[in-house]
Amino acid sequence: MTFKVFVDGQEGTTGLRIHEYLAGRADLEVLKIDADKRKDAAERARLINASDITFLCLPDAASREAAAMVTNPQTCLIDASTAHRTVPGWTYGMPELAPGQRDAIRAGKRIANPGCHASAFVLAVRPLVQAGLLPADAPVTATSITGYSGGGKSMIAQYEAGGDAALTAPRPYALALAHKHLPEMKAHTGLARPPVFMPIVASFYKGLAVSVPLHLSSLKPGTTGAQLQQALAEYYAGERFIRVMPLSDPDTLADGFFDVQACNDTNRVDLFVFANDTQAVVMARLDNLGKGASGAAVQAMNVHLGCEESLGL
Numbered sequence: 001m002t003f004k005v006f007v008d009g010q011e012g013t014t015g016l017r018i019h020e021y022l023a024g025r026a027d028l029e030v031l032k033i034d035a036d037k038r039k040d041a042a043e044r045a046r047l048i049n050a051s052d053i054t055f056l057c058l059p060d061a062a063s064r065e066a067a068a069m070v071t072n073p074q075t076c077l078i079d080a081s082t083a084h085r086t087v088p089g090w091t092y093g094m095p096e097l098a099p100g101q102r103d104a105i106r107a108g109k110r111i112a113n114p115g116c117h118a119s120a121f122v123l124a125v126r127p128l129v130q131a132g133l134l135p136a137d138a139p140v141t142a143t144s145i146t147g148y149s150g151g152g153k154s155m156i157a158q159y160e161a162g163g164d165a166a167l168t169a170p171r172p173y174a175l176a177l178a179h180k181h182l183p184e185m186k187a188h189t190g191l192a193r194p195p196v197f198m199p200i201v202a203s204f205y206k207g208l209a210v211s212v213p214l215h216l217s218s219l220k221p222g223t224t225g226a227q228l229q230q231a232l233a234e235y236y237a238g239e240r241f242i243r244v245m246p247l248s249d250p251d252t253l254a255d256g257f258f259d260v261q262a263c264n265d266t267n268r269v270d271l272f273v274f275a276n277d278t279q280a281v282v283m284a285r286l287d288n289l290g291k292g293a294s295g296a297a298v299q300a301m302n303v304h305l306g307c308e309e310s311l312g313l
């Protein structure tokens with residue numbers, strides 16, 4: 001059986017990368033829209049409804065518009081945007097989130113792909129809340145360092161134009177403390193409040209690492225760094241795309257510096273706990289265009305189609 005797949009937003013950063021993942025898949029027929037019609041609502045609606053799977057790789061408003069175009073009950077949408085991640089009726093497209101999440105992705109026809117920063121944060125924090133080590137009402141904070149491709153075509157063009165000295169240094173942003181990933185960070189971790197979150201974009205193309213600093217005294221009494229690491233390792237045992245590293249892994253910091261780009265060109269997430277007797281930092285690293293966007297979207301499709309086990313990514 002061949003499944004028909006359409007990418008709405010095929011010329012964008014996420015859409016192009018999805019096409020690379022789909023190339024060579026004998027089980028899929030990729031439907032293409034003519035370049036001059038790619039924003040033509042009627043033509044997009046025709047292709048969406050001719051597909052078994054449509055990836056929405058669009059700004060939020062265009063994603064909502066596309067979702068309203070679906071009339072074919074067989075069509076499954078996988079939305080890369082922020083539009084539907086905490087909307088009832090949509091399944092969060094993170095198979096490793098919880099037992100039962102793969103079944104929900106298999107059954108659902110509306111799948112919301114996690115945000116890149118949120119993917120790293122949720123995967124790092126949820127197991128600690130579930131294990132009772134991190135109280136749900138703890139005052140959690142997080143920073144994220146990301147490559148500029150996370151900002152899509154316009155930010156890539158800005159960085160690659162050159163000539164602006166401000167862009168050569170890392171730039172903290174979202175300092176209104178209302179980043180668009182906060183609702184899903186709260187909803188999918190079990191935290192009572194979203195974290196205080198400060199992302200930083202820097203002058204490298206891709207790669208992302210979220211850091212969550214913790215005072216052990218604010219955790220369940222007696223919690224150690226080893227227990228945090230063990231909780232993550234147990235939660236993700238058997239997950240092929242999640243690698244939980246040894247506590248305070250000396251190899252990672254062989255030269256004293258953390259490599260934000262070491263998951264690039266993979267669909268992998270690496271999780272780390274660095275700790276001493278009183279403090280810990282939990283970190284998650286991924287490729288923002290891999291597990292942070294296009295890789296995760298293709299993985300969700302594979303789960304939906306029941307072929308996750310048999311295919312690589």
Ligand SMILES: NC(=O)C1=CN([C@@H]2O[C@H](COP(=O)(O)OP(=O)(O)OC[C@H]3O[C@@H](n4cnc5c(N)ncnc54)[C@H](OP(=O)(O)O)[C@@H]3O)[C@@H](O)[C@H]2O)C=CC1
Nearest residue numbers: 009011012013014039057058062080081149150152153293
């Ligand atoms: N880049 C990343 O790391 C991640 C991105 N995302 C999300 O994925 C979505 C796509 O992001 P990204 O690929 O980076 O963005 P880009 O800006 O690179 O691409 C978006 C594409 O959508 C097209 N588009 C805009 N409006 C419409 C419309 N009405 N109809 C059809 N096409 C339209 C744009 O056209 P044109 O070429 O004319 O501009 C562009 O090609 C966004 O919601 C983003 O937030 C999610 C996770 C990570």
Ligand SMILES: CC(=O)N[C@@H](CCC(=O)OP(=O)(O)O)C(=O)O
Nearest residue numbers: 080081082115116117150151201
């Ligand atoms: C560098 C940069 O600007 N990054 C984007 C994140 C991209 C992303 O993941 O956005 P979605 O919510 O659409 O998934 C940002 O922080 O807004």
